[in-house]
Amino acid sequence: MARPLVCVVDDDAAMRRALCQALTGIDADVQGFSGAGVLLQDREALGRAACVLLNASLRGISGLDLQSSLRVVGNHAPVIFVSGPCDVTVAVRALRAGALDFMLMPIEAAVLRVRVAEALVRAASADARRQRVQQVADALANLTAREREVLDRVVRGLPNTGIAAELGISAKTVEQHRARVMDKMRAGSLAELVARVTEWRVLSESV
Incomplete structure (x- = not known):
């Protein structure tokens, strides 16, 4: 797998260079961008970006x-703003929009590295959640309509007899459907099946 990428966006070349150098030694690649448009046009970087470190006062975009815009194009990497003295409303808007931090310069390199490292951990965790959501969604898509009906009732905690009564089929048929559901969902136990579907329902609303 490609290493995670930290995108440093600053239209001041000297500051961009200094920020990139401050991140030397972190467990990720670091790449500088001279503006928002440059990053947004780089599909490879957007696909790898696990943290975006950007100047709050960029010219243009x-x-x-x-x-x-990063959210619109499907990139959910944590965003850390760096800024000189600025209107507090800018920081408030950034944080309310989900920024991980809004750091005022001058910034100690060690502090910056710690915050970026935290962002990378958060990005990896979020990516793992999205992968689990997609895996369950793919498995659910392979279920027949009847298997989905059985699964929904299993997750509700109904026994085979209760499912059979609701669907108008025999308990034996329910057992057969449940076995196929377990196989298609790659669940080793009923508890694992219920946990996986429950997590999918919760995370699919937020991912």
């Missing part, structure tokens, strides 16, 4: 606009 602003930092806040870039934060919003």
Whole structure:
């Protein structure tokens, strides 16, 4: 797998270079971008980005606009803003929109590395959740309509006899459907099946 990428977006070349150098030694690749548009046009970088470190006062497309645009194009990497003295409303808007942090310069390199490392951990965790959601969604798509009906009732905690009564089929037929559901969902136990579907229902609403 490709290493995670930290995207440093700053239209000041000297500051962009300094921020990239401050991140030397972190467990990720670091790449600088001279503006929001440059990053948004780089599909490879957007696909790998696990953290976006950006100047709040970018010229052209602003930092806040870039934060919003990243979500629109499907990139959910944690965003960390860096800024000189600024209107507090800018920081409030960034944080309310989901930024991980809004750091005022000058920033100690060690502190910056810690925050970026936290962002990378968060990104990896979120990516793992999205993968689990997709795996369950793919498995659910392979169920027949009847198998889905049985699964929904299994998750509700109904016994085979209760499922049979609701669906108007025999308990034996329910057992057969349940066995196929367990196989298609790759669940080793009823508890695992219920946990997987429950997690999918919760996460699919937020991912």
